[in-house]
Amino acid sequence: MFVLVRHAHAGDRRNWPYSDRDRPLSRRGWRQSFTLSARLGDVPVHRLVSSPYRRCLQTLEPLGERVELPVLRNPLLAPDGDPAALEDLLRQPAAEGAVLCTHGELLLGLLQRWDRDGAVRLPEERLALLRAGDRGATEKGAAWLVDERDGLRSATYLPAAEGELVTAR
Numbered sequence: 001m002f003v004l005v006r007h008a009h010a011g012d013r014r015n016w017p018y019s020d021r022d023r024p025l026s027r028r029g030w031r032q033s034f035t036l037s038a039r040l041g042d043v044p045v046h047r048l049v050s051s052p053y054r055r056c057l058q059t060l061e062p063l064g065e066r067v068e069l070p071v072l073r074n075p076l077l078a079p080d081g082d083p084a085a086l087e088d089l090l091r092q093p094a095a096e097g098a099v100l101c102t103h104g105e106l107l108l109g110l111l112q113r114w115d116r117d118g119a120v121r122l123p124e125e126r127l128a129l130l131r132a133g134d135r136g137a138t139e140k141g142a143a144w145l146v147d148e149r150d151g152l153r154s155a156t157y158l159p160a161a162e163g164e165l166v167t168a169r
Contacts, residue, residue, distance in 0.1 A: 001043065001044070001094060001096070001097070001145060001146065001147040001148075002095045002097065002098045002099070002100065002146050002147065003040065003043060003045075003089060003098070003099040003100070003143050003144065003145050003146070004100050004110075004143060004144040005036065005059060005099060005102070005141075005142070005143045005144075006101075006102065006103065006104055006107055006138045006139065006140055006141065006142055006143070007025075007035045007050075007051070007053070007055045007056040007058075007059045007101055007140060007141075008025050008029035008030070008032035008036070008055070008058075008059045008140055008141040008160075009025065009026050009028040009029035009032060009062065009066075009140045009141060010023050010024065010025050010026055010029050010140075011023070011026040013074075015135065019054050020038040020053070021052070021054065023053070024054055024055060024058060025035050025037060025055050025058045025059065026141060029055065029058070029059070029141065030058070031161065032059075032140070032141030032160050033058060033059045033060070033062050033063075033141070034061065034062045034162075035038070035160075035161040036059070036062075036141060036143065036158075036161070037062035037063040037065075037066050038066075039161075040054065040063060040099065040143070041066065043145070044097050044100075045067045045069065045097060045098075045099055046069075046096070046097030046098065046164055047069065047071045047072070047094065047097060047098040047099070047128040048060050048064050048067075048070065048071045048072060048098070048099050048100075048101075048118060049071075049077065049099070049100045049101070049160070050071050050072065050073055050074070050077060050100070050101040050102075050150050051073070051074070051075075051077035051079070051081075051101060051102050051103060052074075052075060052077075052078060053071045053076050053078065053103070056077065056101040056102065056103070056133075057071055057101075059101050059141070060101050061095070063099060072138070074089075074100075076089055076112060077100060077101065077102040077103075077106065078102075078103070078106070079102075079103040079105050079106060080105075081102070081103075081105075081106045081108075083110040083112075083113050084108060084113070085107035086102075086106060086110050087110060087113060087119070088126070092110055092148075092158060092165050097125075097144075099101065104135035104136075104138060104140070105135060106149060107135075107137075107138045107144075108130065108134075108135050108138070108145070111126075111130050111137060111138070111144075112130055112131075112133075112166050114155075115130055115131065118163070119153065120146060120153040120154065121152065121153065121154040121155065122154075122155050123155065123157050125157075126138075126157055127156075131140050138161060139159060139160045140160065141160035142157065142158060142159050142160045142164060143157075143158040144156070144157060144158070145158060149167065154162075
């Protein structure tokens with residue numbers, strides 16, 4: 001199993017006068033990141049990997065403290081990352097037990113690949129948003145738990161703190 005996280009809320013990029021790479025989490029985003037840490041408490045986590053963007057690193061900080069692991073940076077998880085390269089990374093044995101934090105654009109591209117090629121079974125409730133190209137298919141602060149059973153991968157969508165668990169059937 002591995003977990004893909006869309007970074008938590010970081011406010012409006014238009015209101016941030018500095019580099020977008022340095023945009024921090026908002027108060028709402030910090031609440032989401034602490035809640036996510038608690039919600040992933042029973043997931044066996046062996047590695048934390050993040051986009052080098054500040055908001056992604058901060059999203060995983062509470063979980064890192066909880067499981068006593070550092071948050072590693074990987075440029076493949078940046079917003080302009082290649083979904084195919086991310087898919088290759090997720091096929092590696094090191095992905096097992098990893099929690100990876102990235103951005104809506106990259107997640108959307110990866111999930112659309114999975115939808116097209118059937119590599120991972122996705123919940124029906126999320127498919128319309130994915131197929132419409134809506135980054136809201138994964139809300140900020142939400143996660144995808146991807147597990148393999150009998151050679152088939154399936155994803156469970158874990159909404160941001162306010163939502164309910166949605167599972168692929």
